[in-house]
Amino acid sequence: MTTASGTTEVSREPEGAREQAGFDEIHILWISEGMSCDGDTVSMTASGQPAIEDIVLGLIPGLPKAHLYNKVLSPSLGGEDFLVPFRAAAAGELSPFILVIEGSIPNQNIIEGDGYWTSFGNDLKTGEPLTLNWWIDRLAPKAWAVVAAGTCATYGGIHAMAGNPTGSMGLADYLGWDFRSQGALPIVNVPGCPIQPENFMETLTWLLYHAAGSAPPPPLDEMLRPQWLFGKTVHEGCDRAAYYEQADFAKDYNSPKCQVKVGCWGPVVNCNVPKRGWMGGLGGCPNVGGICIGCTMPGFPDTFMPFMDEPTGGSLSSSLIRPYGAFIRRMRAITSMAVNKEPKWRHNRPELTSGYDPHWRA
Numbered sequence: 001m002t003t004a005s006g007t008t009e010v011s012r013e014p015e016g017a018r019e020q021a022g023f024d025e026i027h028i029l030w031i032s033e034g035m036s037c038d039g040d041t042v043s044m045t046a047s048g049q050p051a052i053e054d055i056v057l058g059l060i061p062g063l064p065k066a067h068l069y070n071k072v073l074s075p076s077l078g079g080e081d082f083l084v085p086f087r088a089a090a091a092g093e094l095s096p097f098i099l100v101i102e103g104s105i106p107n108q109n110i111i112e113g114d115g116y117w118t119s120f121g122n123d124l125k126t127g128e129p130l131t132l133n134w135w136i137d138r139l140a141p142k143a144w145a146v147v148a149a150g151t152c153a154t155y156g157g158i159h160a161m162a163g164n165p166t167g168s169m170g171l172a173d174y175l176g177w178d179f180r181s182q183g184a185l186p187i188v189n190v191p192g193c194p195i196q197p198e199n200f201m202e203t204l205t206w207l208l209y210h211a212a213g214s215a216p217p218p219p220l221d222e223m224l225r226p227q228w229l230f231g232k233t234v235h236e237g238c239d240r241a242a243y244y245e246q247a248d249f250a251k252d253y254n255s256p257k258c259q260v261k262v263g264c265w266g267p268v269v270n271c272n273v274p275k276r277g278w279m280g281g282l283g284g285c286p287n288v289g290g291i292c293i294g295c296t297m298p299g300f301p302d303t304f305m306p307f308m309d310e311p312t313g314g315s316l317s318s319s320l321i322r323p324y325g326a327f328i329r330r331m332r333a334i335t336s337m338a339v340n341k342e343p344k345w346r347h348n349r350p351e352l353t354s355g356y357d358p359h360w361r362a
């Protein structure tokens with residue numbers, strides 16, 4: 001299969017028969033050695049609904065027993081001890097497993113034979129580093145499901161921006177957008193820089209229910225994102241959207257008003273963070289004064305730079321809404337004065353003026 005990286009010879013197709021769901025146990029092999037800051041792993045640990053602990057401790061009814069291998073959460077001593085399940089899976093001796101990749105995939109082909117961009121463990125015979133690409137080539141075709149965690153792994157992210165020397169890309173660019181896992185699933189992309197904690201854990205939980213045979217595959221959009229998480233824009237869930245509707249725009253970052261003129265891309269960005277919050281339902285970029293810079297999007301960061309400049313479309317739409325917003329604001333101010341009064345019959349005089357009729361009785 002042709003990949004964005006060009007010439008690699010390794011087959012991307014699943015090997016052997018496709019595995020059916022209905023597992024009692026499953027392994028989660030999480031490699032964060034892509035080009036990344038490990039922020040997605042850190043973010044995932046903040047999830048409360050569900051927490052990763054709930055899954056690994058088997059506290060959620062109906063899920064298969066999950067064995068998680070993530071270097072931040074691993075009870076192993078690290079080194080070769082940590083690598084045991086990864087080596088077993090690469091050798092076809094561990095199954096079924098979900099492969100989670102964190103970080104973007106560098107293009108090893110552009111420097112083949114002349115070093116490596118990023119690695120995970122060493123070759124036991126030669127002592128040479130094993131590249132991330134080596135692991136993906138061996139694990140992805142054997143995985144029951146493959147998940148890309150974070151914008152770097154999904155679409156390339158910061159490492160893949162214009163002018164980068166590594167040729168970095170997202171997992172689907174590397175494996176092919178038509179890749180199918182052993183569970184007949186496309187790559188599941190959960191973008192975010194970093195992932196919103198519950199967005200990732202909710203997706204993982206859905207996959208685990210599917211692995212148990214009790215849920216259909218998670219519905220994905222054309223960019224392989226979970227539809228129920230990325231189907232709406234930031235703007236549609238933003239605390240400040242009423243200001244936008246009234247054409248009441250912030251001029252600086254110390255304002256509670258709509259930030260479109262100071263660089264917010266929310267109206268065209270697919271992300272549920274303003275609705276969901278960041279940790280425990282709190283926070284969420286525009287809700288707490290941060291402009292949306294489109295960190296979940298396939299074109300991030302180039303498309304949204306320079307950050308803090310007014311988006312091109314924002315200038316047009318905010319101009320168009322200005323006359324409507326100014327009129328509506330004035331009308332609402334008048335109505336607001338009217339509705340901010342108590343009715344006139346609420347008084348302490350000796351007569352009743354509420355309109356009560358003492359003769360009204362059957």
Ligand code: SF4
Binds near residue numbers: 234238265
């Ligand atoms: S701050 Fe951004 S997301 Fe919120 S209303 Fe304004 S443009 Fe929309």
Ligand code: SF4
Binds near residue numbers: 192193272273284294
């Ligand atoms: S609101 Fe914008 S900047 Fe914030 S997480 Fe979502 S896409 Fe990223």
